[in-house]
Amino acid sequence: MRQLGSWLARVGVGFVRACVVTVVSLLVPAVWAAAVALGIWWGAGNPWSWVAPFVLVCVGTLALSRPVCRMVRFLVARWTTSVIPAGYRQAPPVTQLSTGYWWNGFSYERTSRDALLDQRWRVRWIDPANWRDLRFTAVAPLTAGVVASLPPVGAAAAVLGLSQPAPFARLVGAVGLVVAFTTAPYAWRFVEPVAVRFLRPTPAMALADRVDELTAQRADATVAQAAEIRRIERDLHDGAQARLVSLGLSLATAEKLMETNPAQAKALMREARAGATASLTELRDLVRGINPPVLNDRGLVDAVRALALDSPLETDVSADLRLRLDPPIESALYFGVAELLTNAVKHAQATRARISIARDTTTTTTIVVDVEDDGRGGAGERADGGLAGLRRRLTAFDGTVEITSPAGGPTRVRMMVPCESL
Amino acid sequence: MRIVVAEDLYLLRDGMVRLLEAYGHEVVATATTGAETLQALLRHRPDVAVVDVRMPPTQSDEGLRAALAARRELPGLPVLILSQYVEQLYARELLADGSGGIGYFLKDSVFDADQFIDALERVAAGGTAMDPAVIAKLLSSGSSNRRLERLTERERSVLGLMAEGLSNHAIGQRLFLSDSAISKYTTSLFGKLGITDDDNNNRRVLAVLAYLNNP
Numbered sequence: 120m121r122q123l124g125s126w127l128a129r130v131g132v133g134f135v136r137a138c139v140v141t142v143v144s145l146l147v148p149a150v151w152a153a154a155v156a157l158g159i160w161w162g163a164g165n166p167w168s169w170v171a172p173f174v175l176v177c178v179g180t181l182a183l184s185r186p187v188c189r190m191v192r193f194l195v196a197r198w199t200t201s202v203i204p205a206g207y208r209q210a211p212p213v214t215q216l217s218t219g220y221w222w223n224g225f226s227y228e229r230t231s232r233d234a235l236l237d238q239r240w241r242v243r244w245i246d247p248a249n250w251r252d253l254r255f256t257a258v259a260p261l262t263a264g265v266v267a268s269l270p271p272v273g274a275a276a277a278v279l280g281l282s283q284p285a286p287f288a289r290l291v292g293a294v295g296l297v298v299a300f301t302t303a304p305y306a307w308r309f310v311e312p313v314a315v316r317f318l319r320p321t322p323a324m325a326l327a328d329r330v331d332e333l334t335a336q337r338a339d340a341t342v343a344q345a346a347e348i349r350r351i352e353r354d355l356h357d358g359a360q361a362r363l364v365s366l367g368l369s370l371a372t373a374e375k376l377m378e379t380n381p382a383q384a385k386a387l388m389r390e391a392r393a394g395a396t397a398s399l400t401e402l403r404d405l406v407r408g409i410n411p412p413v414l415n416d417r418g419l420v421d422a423v424r425a426l427a428l429d430s431p432l433e434t435d436v437s438a439d440l441r442l443r444l445d446p447p448i449e450s451a452l453y454f455g456v457a458e459l460l461t462n463a464v465k466h467a468q469a470t471r472a473r474i475s476i477a478r479d480t481t482t483t484t485t486i487v488v489d490v491e492d493d494g495r496g497g498a499g500e501r502a503d504g505g506l507a508g509l510r511r512r513l514t515a516f517d518g519t520v521e522i523t524s525p526a527g528g529p530t531r532v533r534m535m536v537p538c539e540s541l
Numbered sequence: 542m543r544i545v546v547a548e549d550l551y552l553l554r555d556g557m558v559r560l561l562e563a564y565g566h567e568v569v570a571t572a573t574t575g576a577e578t579l580q581a582l583l584r585h586r587p588d589v590a591v592v593d594v595r596m597p598p599t600q601s602d603e604g605l606r607a608a609l610a611a612r613r614e615l616p617g618l619p620v621l622i623l624s625q626y627v628e629q630l631y632a633r634e635l636l637a638d639g640s641g642g643i644g645y646f647l648k649d650s651v652f653d654a655d656q657f658i659d660a661l662e663r664v665a666a667g668g669t670a671m672d673p674a675v676i677a678k679l680l681s682s683g684s685s686n687r688r689l690e691r692l693t694e695r696e697r698s699v700l701g702l703m704a705e706g707l708s709n710h711a712i713g714q715r716l717f718l719s720d721s722a723i724s725k726y727t728t729s730l731f732g733k734l735g736i737t738d739d740d741n742n743n744r745r746v747l748a749v750l751a752y753l754n755n756p
Contacts, residue, residue, distance in 0.1 A: 406626075
């Protein structure tokens, strides 16, 4: 009984889905059919009667192709596990120039509304995805549409046939009923492979997206690097360099005073020694900020263990000890962990933290670093904040950051970097 | 004392040899790579060795590895590690075998030659000498150490100075306390840490180990 119930439910759901697929895939053919009907109705004798249907077909097909594709993508994502990336071209941001005009990536406009309107049409018009969408609207009715129309057509035949007294019509009606019931749970499913095959972004579109992504990453990396170099220069200039100059001064003065006032000379020498120690400390901190020595000596795992030892938090580190990654990735992850531990101490008032470093169990070519603290949570990402910086650092390696930090804690951050060398 | 100096930078090595000889010690060998260091340590069995952490050919922690390998062959071989930076991780690795005779200092410590030679002699005698930077970090993360929580503030500072390698007398001078007060504190902190050995020197090493090794 239960089996019958679930089968009926599947038939019902399948029937509705088949109808939806049929309607969506037949939208464009319906426009064409309407145009043909219009041409016939207008009169075959009139030499200009083809103009209106022609315009209708062109405008209708172009205007409907993208909504139809969007709908199919949405339905496939909702009913199945396939997610098909849209791959439409994204509009660049509209910016106001110092002249007061607006630049939208194509032309200058007087107002931002004009700029946006102009941009929308241009982007829409030159998008290579248009061709893919048009192709799909041609393919869909002949493949998924035909298959999906079996249940509704069968049902229609059943209704029409069984209401007639003639035995032949009744036979046709019965066959239609059987066809509708047996195909309903399966007929809509054909839309998925068709959509996956014909709607995914073409290699050219995927490449264009990738180029955009890489351009943005390169810009980010260059900005971050320049900022880092400026910081190093400033630290050297204000710190160690100035101290060394004063050290030289002290020594020169001491040399001069050696004969006349040995006591003061001695005091100056002592001062110079203290200055040398201080500048060494500064240089050491600077080096640690650029490339921590343990990271260089031992790699990520030991460097993170050393970091945990130095942290005021009670920190557990669990790690796959055989991991050895490319130095730039190790460095990015190390500074990520350092940033997160600092945040946990400074902002979250945490007392313990857990760090795990491992490779992803499913793919094994991704390195996953989890940092969890018992703080008060509520960590947010600000544009110039540490977390955004961390994301930028990892984006350069196609890495990702997932942050879950509900108010009240705990904060969990997962950093993932794909790494072919693993 | 017979000393081996392992340091890859010529200026530093030469300066250190001159300094040691000025204080009347004998430098029996110098080494510039990790492999040479290990060889020199095993062949000469010096009274104490001064070893740099970072050395060729890898320019990573070759010196430290050589020192650890030599101490596996010759347990208790006194080694003073001099490095451009101090890492708790390395300090713990050095102390892990529990046999003492270990020092770990920043290279700047040679600026104060008297203290440096003093630390070297303590290490040669089987004691420990840790850089204040290591101790300071331990104190800042000491809240996680449950055994140390039982110590009073005063006992903890005595233990800290003991870890740096100072004698009771020197600790008393630093804290402006009498020698007898210091020995009272040391006895009570040995008790709290559960260290009962009678040999005074070894007890000090064990106390410092308890301090450094407890996670």
